[in-house]
Amino acid sequence: MSVITIERKILEKNDEIARINRESFQRQGIFVINIVSSPGAGKTSILECCLPRLQSQAGVAVVEGDVQTDFDAQRVARYDVPVVQVVTRGGCHLEARLVQDAVSRMDLSGIRLLVIENVGNLVCPANFDLGEALKVVVLSTTEGDDKPLKYPNMFLQSSVLLINKIDLLPYVDCDLQQLRQNALAINPELKIFALSATTGEGISDWCKWLLKNCATPDAMKTDHSVEAT
Amino acid sequence: MSVITIERKILEKNDEIARINRESFQRQGIFVINIVSSPGAGKTSILECCLPRLQSQAGVAVVEGDVQTDFDAQRVARYDVPVVQVVTRGGCHLEARLVQDAVSRMDLSGIRLLVIENVGNLVCPANFDLGEALKVVVLSTTEGDDKPLKYPNMFLQSSVLLINKIDLLPYVDCDLQQLRQNALAINPELKIFALSATTGEGISDWCKWLLKNCATPDAMKTDHSVEAT
Numbered sequence: 001m002s003v004i005t006i007e008r009k010i011l012e013k014n015d016e017i018a019r020i021n022r023e024s025f026q027r028q029g030i031f032v033i034n035i036v037s038s039p040g041a042g043k044t045s046i047l048e049c050c051l052p053r054l055q056s057q058a059g060v061a062v063v064e065g066d067v068q069t070d071f072d073a074q075r076v077a078r079y080d081v082p083v084v085q086v087v088t089r090g091g092c093h094l095e096a097r098l099v100q101d102a103v104s105r106m107d108l109s110g111i112r113l114l115v116i117e118n119v120g121n122l123v124c125p126a127n128f129d130l131g132e133a134l135k136v137v138v139l140s141t142t143e144g145d146d147k148p149l150k151y152p153n154m155f156l157q158s159s160v161l162l163i164n165k166i167d168l169l170p171y172v173d174c175d176l177q178q179l180r181q182n183a184l185a186i187n188p189e190l191k192i193f194a195l196s197a198t199t200g201e202g203i204s205d206w207c208k209w210l211l212k213n214c215a216t217p218d219a220m221k222t223d224h225s226v227e228a229t
Numbered sequence: 230m231s232v233i234t235i236e237r238k239i240l241e242k243n244d245e246i247a248r249i250n251r252e253s254f255q256r257q258g259i260f261v262i263n264i265v266s267s268p269g270a271g272k273t274s275i276l277e278c279c280l281p282r283l284q285s286q287a288g289v290a291v292v293e294g295d296v297q298t299d300f301d302a303q304r305v306a307r308y309d310v311p312v313v314q315v316v317t318r319g320g321c322h323l324e325a326r327l328v329q330d331a332v333s334r335m336d337l338s339g340i341r342l343l344v345i346e347n348v349g350n351l352v353c354p355a356n357f358d359l360g361e362a363l364k365v366v367v368l369s370t371t372e373g374d375d376k377p378l379k380y381p382n383m384f385l386q387s388s389v390l391l392i393n394k395i396d397l398l399p400y401v402d403c404d405l406q407q408l409r410q411n412a413l414a415i416n417p418e419l420k421i422f423a424l425s426a427t428t429g430e431g432i433s434d435w436c437k438w439l440l441k442n443c444a445t446p447d448a449m450k451t452d453h454s455v456e457a458t
Contacts, residue, residue, distance in 0.1 A: 016449075023328070038268045038269060038351075038372075039267045039350070039351050039376055039379070039380060040267060040372025040373045040376060042368075065384075067352060067379060067380050067381075068379055068380070069375075069378050069379050069380070071375055071379065086339075088342065090352075092350075092352035092353050102316070102388075107367045119352070120267070121350060121351070121352050121353075122268050122350070123296060123348070123353070124350075124351065124353065140269075140371065142269060142369065142394070142397070143267075143268055143269025144269045144327075146300055147268055147269060149297065149298050150268070150296060150297055150298050150349070151268060151296050151297070152294055152297050153296075153319060164314040164373070166398065167400075168371070168400055171396075171397055171400060173396070173427075183244055198402075222249050223423070
């Protein structure tokens with residue numbers, strides 16, 4: 001029982017810092033997304049595809065989370081955006097405190113969109129609020145259409161699902177319609193975009209939706225006027 | 230500090246049950262592998278490819294670990310092997326106690342090989358000994374060649390690396406030679422097999438190695454006479 005108590009305290013403390021983060025982001029008018037996925041689903045590749053479009057219309061900053069290495073921050077830095085790499089050294093998720101530390105090192109003046117790229121893990125990051133406006137889960141077609149049912153909590157906690165690597169659909173055992181159906185069975189509110197960071201297909205619709213919500217973050221929960229594919 | 234103490238106690242308790250599991254498996258002459266990977270890397274598909282070959286030469290039993298659903302156990306059951314599904318209901322890894330419970334429900338007479346398929350997670354299962362003879366990490370080419378450097382502990386804790394989905398190499402940004410080099414930089418002892426559960430390429434070599442070690446589990450750490458590709 002003592003373990004459960006400790007776990008609850010960790011989450012309570014995290015939630016308190018997440019609340020402070022969220023208030024600070026809202027005060028500064030910064031829209032924050034927390035991108036989560038399995039390792040190698042394409043979080044950084046999608047971001048690289050989006051950054052040129054996003055930057056032309058909004059100030060963007062990035063927090064990269066990884067168990068080890070600063071490879072992702074190096075990739076993102078090429079686009080000349082403020083970026084901080086958080087290395088968890090074995091930790092399986094980002095926590096609100098780490099995000100608080102990271103943004104304290106950044107100049108956020110002029111920033112309208114903050115992208116937090118979480119550690120590659122489809123389980124643990126679901127439980128840790130970072131103070132984001134919404135969680136975006138990335139699932140690649142190569143992972144199979146059953147994953148929303150097998151890892152339901154992440155799909156329940158997310159507001160958006162990006163189905164990546166649709167260019168590989170001819171070569172893998174993944175039914176796109178079944179994938180959508182499985183995801184919506186877990187979370188009927190999920191907004192779904194199918195795209196490919198390799199070919200660029202679908203990227204434009206996702207960027208448009210993101211920028212629209214960036215401009216009016218308060219309307220985020222209800223504004224679905226840019227339709228997902 | 231109290232959190233760290235609790236964490237250490239959890240791992241100590243797990244290690245103690247893992248030790249009991251290991252002694253029990255050795256006494257019964259059962260070779261046990263613990264398969265770990267990201268979600269969708271192909272653990273179950275590889276197992277499905279191997280089961281007909283393995284069954285013809287050794288009694289095989291399977292423990293399936295998943296956050297939710299018994300899909301994997303259903304797939305494996307088609308091959309007419311004893312299988313128990315462990316559903317962690319949100320838990321991000323299997324623990325020794327869960328394996329102990331699972332095998333207590335199985336008839337292991339005649340079984341020479343027990344395959345434990347862990348929860349899809351490239352971080353947390355690395356820290357939990359289940360009593361296995363060795364950990365086998367599966368990485369698919371679609372995840373990218375940088376993953377051993379980004380998730381080093383799993384590659385350090387494993388004895389074998391199965392590089393799956395080599396049939397997709399023409400379509401993805403993954404350098405097989407670089408992947409091997411990155412994996413061996415983390416763990417120079419790692420035995421590597423490149424294969425495809427879709428085309429069957431490389432499956433035979435992996436099965437041969439496994440059966441050889443199954444026959445002589447004590448020689449496992451030194452016997453490399455079946456060369457990895």
